[in-house]
Amino acid sequence: MPSNENRQRAASARTGWALSAPALLLLGFAASGPLLIVLVYSFLTPGDYGNVVWKFSLDGWRGILFTRDIFDGTLHLADANLTIFWRSVKLSLLTTAITFAVGFPTAWFIATRPAKSRALWLFLITIPFWTNLLIRTVAINEVIRNEGIINTLLIWTGLITEPLRIIYTDTAVLIGMAYVYLPLMVLPLFAAIDRFDMKLLEAGYDLYASRWQVLRRVILPIVKPGIVAGSILVFVPSLGAYVTPRVLGGGKNMMIGNFIELQFGAGRNWPLGAALSMTLLIIVTVALLFYVRAANRGSPHG
């Protein structure tokens, strides 16, 4: 016979599920559930005018890396696709590196402010984090465009006569992504540095360590979970970026996100688009699992 306590626990669990049910239904309908349809679509045959024909095919997945020769039907590596993947990975890694290089000193600066002004500095980092990514991309666009602020100033001062062509290049996308994702690096770094016991620094200096040695041997190892967290929080959205490469990269400098969109538009290859989406999802999930592991290791119980 179940004890009274067991019965209470079961009732409590039922209430928990019942109260969560509306949220779960909503997310199942308009977020998680449809992901399964994408998985199914990646195994179907493209229709002539977009959409799919309900016939099993592995061409969607094969199409990620290979193209079929239209004459003899042999498979070749799809160079155009590889260029896009390489650009996505390269730009995302560079974005992560740049945001770390400037984000670490910024997080350190915020964490070492007196308690009162610290909240204000933190708020100043948080505002861009919550403001519209499109607006921030537009703002960067107006700085680096041919007729933008930088070029207007440089031409006005006579340093150059022709505008520097930054817009619609990989560099433009890189500048844009570093700009819009920087707060995602600074916030977890700040959280890690904030927990750091500053007495360890004095201990290091007492033992005649140089500033560089203290940074490398004391600070960096201890705040490593924050570094991992920040890197993944920047890398993941960079890899799936859509708005920034579209606005700053123009039509040619596509990243995976834009390549996926193309398959559902002019490309008319929904199964390939679905397979690409699933690939992106898998990469992101693996990255997030690393994040969870790093985060758990960072906790005092880990």
Added chain:
Amino acid sequence: MAERAFSATRLPGFAMIAVAVFLVLYLPIFTLVIFSFNDANSVAIWGGFSLRWYQIAWANDAVKEAAVRSLIIATSAALIATTVATMAALGTTRRAAFKGQTLIYVIINQPLMVPEIVTAVALLIFFGFIKVTTGYQGLGYLIAAHSAFCVPFAYLPIRARLEGMDLSLETAAADLYATPWQTFRKVTLPILLPGIIAGAMLAFVISLDDVVITEFVKSGGQDTLPTYMLGQIRRAVTPDVNAISTALLVLTVLLLTAFFLLTRRRD
């Protein structure tokens, strides 16, 4: 001359980089705001103060309709997301851990993890299918999509508030023969309210800002302000885009400031 005192926490060059970072972070945004008040047709050369880009943007029916649509969607999404998130927060906190609780967390926070473009594609396929089957083309799809990805943003502040809440007040109410519903209405809800308002505001901001999912889910003629802007930028950047951006920016910053004031009281 006194030398600067040795400070263990100071690392050479760090403060300079940090100040430069803040400047770089804010200068483009300030420039965008300033040039929205520019009288000239340029977004780089100053021609005197004027509100004409605001007048031009407001006189444009497409902008006005997009603005109204954005507000309708954001308000509906914030209301729906906050309601289901409040219930879910009540269901997943302050009770013994139960089987499947982790699964509920994962599903609720899923929109924070899955790349937007993947969700956008999934909804394009799924809602496209429903659109064809039912013939319904209205705003319902956008409201459903926005409500869903706003749930975690509403859930997290509400849950934080609940976890910091004192159980003894509710126990006291129960001791005084209040029914569970009375206890909820008169005790739990009032204490929870700042968390709920904070969650609703975050949801509203997130919905108002969305580009990618809206771009894929909307039917013809259903532009919101951000997707309208995205379409405009493709042609040429005109200062009326600055005016719309500035208006959105001001709304966001006001809501965020209110959010921080609401949640700060906890500490």
